[in-house]
Amino acid sequence: MVTNPTVENMFNFTSSPHxxxxxxxxxxxxxxxxLVYYDDPNxxxxxxxxxxxxxSVGNTGVNNEIISIxxxxxxxxxxx
Numbered sequence: 001m002v003t004n005p006t007v008e009n010m011f012n013f014t015s016s017p018h019x020x021x022x023x024x025x026x027x028x029x030x031x032x033x034x035l036v037y038y039d040d041p042n043x044x045x046x047x048x049x050x051x052x053x054x055x056s057v058g059n060t061g062v063n064n065e066i067i068s069i070x071x072x073x074x075x076x077x078x079x080x
Contacts, residue, residue, distance in 0.1 A: 038072075041073065041078050044073060047065075048066065048073075051065055051066050
């Protein structure tokens with residue numbers, strides 16, 4: 001024997017009668033962005049050399065800093 005459910009039960013997606021309320025996502029890691037200001041272009045070039053060497057041996061986490069240094073050197077008209 002098959003019975004049709006009532007309309008109220010068709011859209012009840014929870015197994016308990018009380019709605020659950022969350023508290024959001026837990027973020028374990030706090031953003032640790034370090035800002036370093038280089039006023040000497042030679043320091044920028046030295047850091048760029050270090051980062052590109054690091055990338056060539058497999059460190060993939062340096063791309064953003066490499067791009068930032070290249071943009072800074074372009075803004076200062078040191079590279080084209």
